[in-house]
Amino acid sequence: MDKLLEEARAASVIRDNPAYAAVRRLSDRAHSIVTKRLIDYGSIPSGAHSQALMVTAGGLAWQLYAISPRHRARRAYPLPCGTGKTQSVVAFAQALYEIGLEDGRPWCGKSFLVAQTQIDSLIALRRDMIAAGIPEDDIGLIYSGEEREVPPTTDNSRRPVLLVAHAKIKRTGDSAGKLEEVTQYRPRPLKALSTLSIDLRPLTRPRDLLIWDEVLLSTQAHSIATEDASALAAGASARCEEAPAPFRKECADYLARCWSLIKIERERQLAGHEPSKVTLPSIPEDLELPYIQAFKKMAKGDTNAFATLVEMNGMDARFTFLVEPGKDRRGGMVSFEVSVPDAFDNIAILDAGHAVNRLVRLDSRIGLAIGFDKLGVVKSYDNVEVHFANGSSGRSPTEKDWDSMAEKQSVSEIIATVKAIPAEEHVLIWTFKHSGYWRAPDLPTLIKKRLAAAGVDVEAKINGRDRISVATFGRHIGFNDWSRVENVIFAGVLQRDRFDLLSSSIAQVRDIMADTDRLIPVTEVSLGEVAGTLYQAISRGRCRDTVDGQAKPMKVWLRHHDRKIREELNALLPSAQWSRWYGSEARGGKIDGVAEKVEAALSSLPQDVASISVRKFKEQCGLKDAPNKTFQKAWATLAERVEWTLSGRSFVRLEHAGAMAAPRLGFKDETAAA
Template sequence: MTQQMPATGRNANLIEAIERANSERRAPNRLPLASIQSLAWTAAEIACNLLEERGNVLSTDHRYAIGLIQEELARLAAGELHGRRAYALPTGMGKTTAAAAFIAALYRLGHHDVAVTVAAAQVHALGKFREELLHLGVPAELIGIKHAVRGSDVPNTGDDSRRYQLVTHVRVRAGVDPLAAEYQGRERALVVYDETLFRADTASIRADAVRGAAGFLRDYKPGHPLSLFMAEATRLLAAQYDAAEHTPRGIALDLPYIEQQEVETWMSWIEHDPVVSKNAGLVEDLFALLQLMGDRAPLQVMNTGQGKGLISVRSTIPSALRSVAILDASTPIRELVKLDSTVHLVDLPAELKSFEDVQVFQRLTAGGRSSLESQYRPTQLGREIADIVQAELAADPDRCFLIFTFKDRGDNRHAEVIRTQLRRIGIDVDAVTAGDKRQFEFLTWGQQEGLNGYDHCETVILAGILTRDHISIAAAIKGQSGDPRYNPSEQQIQKVIASEIAHCAYQAASRGSCRVVRDGKASAMRLHLLFKDMTLRGLLEPVMPGATWDYPPPSHLPPSQQTGKTSAMLAKLLATLSAYPEDRVSITSRELKSRMDLDPHDRAKKEQFTRAIGQLHGPIHGWERKGRGVQRARRVG
């Protein structure tokens, strides 16, 4: 593959400096092997006590899982275990609490040579983690936080290296900040990574977005340097798209070399030009392309079968991070995680958390951003959500709500549309409860992970759901596989897209009251979501076992066009399954399609069959999906 920029100048010096630092860094001060059990026991006791102080009732399996995680952290810190190990403790069961308790135990037991890094996605989450450490008696002078968020209430200790260093994911993944990897010239004994660890940074932009941006600039500012660059980029891309038809792995592309200073100048112009800055979609597309240029990573042109585009993939996790504990509740359902062969998923007790008191109401309507922003849809969305809120309040006037929306983009302000509609029907969106909590909380997609403080909300509403396009998913698959030549199939891309939707829904739902666990059960909650495909239920079942589902029709938004066809296919599938004798416990998809007389060349029927088989739910239908087929569900009792 052609290198995007020559390894000279500042970039080459930086790479050489990182490699030299890694080679010169001394081995970490390790936890003594004889101290593993005492540290694990102390950390587990601290974590369990803290969880119980906050209203959680711990089951025996819950306590066991906390203890197991603490023992693993101790063994990693001692060097008895190595590598990247993932712990899929369900949301609300104490992953972050366990990490804080581990550090507190290190301090209390006098293991002052053992240095730990904790990485989280957001600075706000790091601030909360620091408060937890202070609450547990860890001195402030031992805790470091480095961030660049202006005006943040979270203290910034800058480049001062501390024994317990808190950093954002970006600083770990960039590999250029020694605070994340070393302390006093030695490797840190342990890195705790909150949420999914991706082994590569990826970026992408669709071909139609590049063409559209180039056409706009050509008509608006034909002589501007950015317009000239976009014209040349479009020409080069067009020449490669045809070749990409026959090279599904992606082909290397060289765009004209642009200095970083020029990239930053163009970004500033985009933000301040009175015409360009008002076109939110254009700004987003231009920034995506310039980000690709600024990353200096090799570029590829790809054709996924569902669209063409430009991608970059760059490995980011430093090899010096040898002992990493990954705390990620979504691991069981996130296909991207499974592509990274360097991560070992540690077994925890099955079904640690039951969702039997959680009710899910899925309205089968298109919930993607583009669908919700088409003509008349913003008003329809506001009315749809207002109807849900009104019905919930009629049953319980004191009920609190957490509503997820898309971020504002141009004139599309989803949260404001919903607030306005609620006010029109007489609902006070600024109301505060007797417990001094806001009755209506609003978050945007991107805030569904790592934020707590919303578990007073017994109703969570997903006003749309974040969906990634084929090109960005293809880039992510390549990055996670560790092979830039990897060729993801259309089926794999679709599977990953679906799993990312499920991951977003699970994490968003887990900000609400179901986060609180009492004796292995999630607290009661009602989840309303807008999504067109009934397969979501099956995708969420592994992480939300026992939740009850209902499919009320949308009141104002148009129903999904897929609903009727998929329902018909499901009915045909169930009729076929009912004809099998009781002793037949499993059937392949191939056999079922043959029995149902489905044309193997009819792509639409194949997709309907896939969706229908994904909707099978054991307690209801007596059958459930298993591998490339179905199996009879186990009878309960």
């Protein structure tokens, strides 16, 4: 009862606050603007969609005014792709500007930042704001690198709206000056004051809100695997001869000291000791750039390993192992730093994939925006068909398959699928960027070449646009060039290294000595990361557009090694229609069918069954007559994602398998030395 009374009093205080009316006025105006704009675009919101837009407009307004401490926080707004996320930001800015004009108080005395990944997206956002009637001089634009069609602005502390790249925010922690460049706002003096000799510096204050588009990971992990550190140390003397003469000894000594610390801590843990915190050797600040330049000359293709050691210099670090069922333990050194400074304590995060991003969930500073937990399905994907094939989709197998002279199933499937798509429909194929290694194939070029050799007109146009587009991961966020595409195909799936994900998990809890056994399993983190990437890539196509709560019709073809990816994607693509990729039926359909039966039968076994002979198991699930080779290939597709291992002639639950689990895939167990 006391708690209820306390909440009632708090609500009463908020309602009595003059800013409460301002919040309501701003949110209502912003919601009205974005709704009208979407209708004008032909994207008519359903009831649930409109409610989500209202919750977003209200949430942004509450955070801007921050009447109570609970409104000043880091909040995630999981608006699905294509439901007006960017236009909500434009409407929010337009409403704030218009109300300020009506009240004779520019921008209602408020200011805010918007951060996005792509600079071109920021420029497009600026263009939309200007089209909405916001004066160009009120919008700042900060970015680094090559100058685009709109150059960066100056005198940005005077501009109520500031558009910045994510990378710029993440670099502000380097110095107080960089931080102030984006956080501090100094309103232009009123004309009545501009002629007076008054020191207006005290009017400078922090900006009220940061709107962050897409995923927010507030930390940056640094890690180097044991094998990479060992290789650097083993070849240190020879490699250091490649460095400029003044730095050869320094480089060799630094590598030796780093490897010594890593090796000692690894051996301690293999001997059964608990992990301990270590500090890697420091490099004088004035030598960091020369070190990196020297390392690049020494690297011969291993620049990342050298650069990582330099980044980690002087940091608190730990050695940790990645433990996965049925696999060898992988070890390495991990450290981290906070990349989005805590000074940004009021952030509205527009993250469409928030529901599956487990790395974000590890950050206790980020919560769901108030009201989103009460919404139903905002956007349904009944009209989207997902054709799925179970199989390898990482960079290495994808490059090998497309570069091979022999006919590969994954390649022939894609070629056959493209050839079967009507000539009047667009096709978007996602694949990997060139890795940078001179022997690696250039997949976009190779895919078009193989399609052309199979008789596909890769130069064809539909209404002046390319019919066949091949895009690389990295462009799956912030680009809307393919909104007319009816067919999206994946020639590979971008996946982060598992040890890298473990390192990021440690960073996200901001505890270098975190108990890794209590963190979210890396397998689950990886699935969420992959699902988020796939969702963004899929949403570049026609299904991005939303009419009456429904995605426009589109077809997707996807290959991935883990069938659980379907469960993850269903959280982001509710009601999507799933089926098997029929191009795989001829060769892979039988194996997939056996694998499905094996997985279902293992899952249905009572928990007290610790093991079962393969012969008895095959009889029970109707696979007695399945050829041994087919059964073995089917098992190979399941081995990494079921809680069982094959030991001799029996299936054994991993929890009972002990040391039998590790050798099953032919890995050497690093713990054997213990």
